[in-house]
Amino acid sequence: MNILVCVSQVPDTTTKVTVGADGKTIEKAGVKFILNPYDEFTIEEGLRLREKFGGSVTALTVGGDGAKEILRTALAMGVDKAIIVKDDNREDSFSVATNIAEAAKSVQPDVVILGRQSIDYDSFGMASMVGELLDMPSISVVSKWSIEGNAVTAERDIEGGKEVVETTLPCVISAQKGLNDPRYPKLPDIMKAKSKPIEERAGVASASRTQTISMELPQSKRVGKILGDSDADISELVRLLHEDAKVI
Numbered sequence: 001m002n003i004l005v006c007v008s009q010v011p012d013t014t015t016k017v018t019v020g021a022d023g024k025t026i027e028k029a030g031v032k033f034i035l036n037p038y039d040e041f042t043i044e045e046g047l048r049l050r051e052k053f054g055g056s057v058t059a060l061t062v063g064g065d066g067a068k069e070i071l072r073t074a075l076a077m078g079v080d081k082a083i084i085v086k087d088d089n090r091e092d093s094f095s096v097a098t099n100i101a102e103a104a105k106s107v108q109p110d111v112v113i114l115g116r117q118s119i120d121y122d123s124f125g126m127a128s129m130v131g132e133l134l135d136m137p138s139i140s141v142v143s144k145w146s147i148e149g150n151a152v153t154a155e156r157d158i159e160g161g162k163e164v165v166e167t168t169l170p171c172v173i174s175a176q177k178g179l180n181d182p183r184y185p186k187l188p189d190i191m192k193a194k195s196k197p198i199e200e201r202a203g204v205a206s207a208s209r210t211q212t213i214s215m216e217l218p219q220s221k222r223v224g225k226i227l228g229d230s231d232a233d234i235s236e237l238v239r240l241l242h243e244d245a246k247v248i
């Protein structure tokens with residue numbers, strides 16, 4: 001089975017994200033990047049499929065040179081091959097999807113696995129777009145699935161419940177938390193992964209379908225007020241709750 005897992009590099013959740021000088025992108029300087037947490041499930045699922053059905057797992061990312069680090073993580077976890085499609089300027093999700101689909105053609109995957117969402121731009125859209133571009137069925141937010149011969153049965157998380165859907169290979173899925181329990185790479189494998197080859201490809205030019213007009217951080221929370229416990233303070237507190245906060 002040819003398995004393609006798509007991985008995205010995102011700012012570390014502890015990084016203080018700022019908006020770039022253009023007012024439209026996330027500032028890259030000073031940002032610590034990590035493997036998108038949902039893509040740990042993506043890689044693990046690829047490895048489990050290989051353990052069950054044989055074949056090979058290819059990890060693919062679209063991004064700048066720094067994104068090679070997450071491919072090293074994928075190699076340390078056990079993927080057979082890593083590809084980076086060089087694209088230093090993300091236009092929009094569709095341009096990334098176009099690059100993924102173009103690179104996927106050479107892998108000829110039976111299964112393409114992506115994460116449910118990337119935790120930076122949160123578009124949730126990549127799996128559907130890649131499926132469409134590769135002319136494959138796609139199933140998003142998969143928490144459990146099975147493959148019997150050519151038949152695929154997948155359980156999706158939906159609001160307040162589960163949905164079971166069927167399709168056939170080749171197909172695209174996006175991984176939901178709980179699909180598996182991702183393995184931790186062992187230290188010797190992390191060391192070996194540092195010298196493994198990463199295939200570099202040039203990105204294809206693609207017309208973006210959307211244009212970011214502006215980006216802003218949420219308004220900072222209002223500063224709290226500390227009052228004492230005198231009668232006057234309690235009256236003031238009641239007044240503030242009634243007139244300012246309008247909660248009583």
Ligand SMILES: Cc1cc2nc3c(=O)[nH]c(=O)nc-3n(C[C@H](O)[C@H](O)[C@H](O)COP(=O)(O)OP(=O)(O)OC[C@H]3O[C@@H](n4cnc5c(N)ncnc54)[C@H](O)[C@@H]3O)c2cc1C
Pocket residue numbers: 006007008009010011026027028031036038039042060061062063064087088089090091092093096100113114115116117118119120121122123124125126127
């Ligand atoms: C500071 C910063 C700098 C960035 N620099 C670049 C850059 O130089 N070039 C560039 O192309 N992108 C860059 N990106 C974008 C990033 O690599 C992803 O493309 C973006 O996070 C995708 O977001 P989304 O909401 O469209 O994806 P979603 O649809 O929410 O992602 C779902 C899944 O799609 C897959 N996926 C998403 N993005 C990629 C990807 N790039 N490669 C492989 N699989 C992917 C993953 O499996 C992911 O779990 C940058 C992002 C940030 C925050």
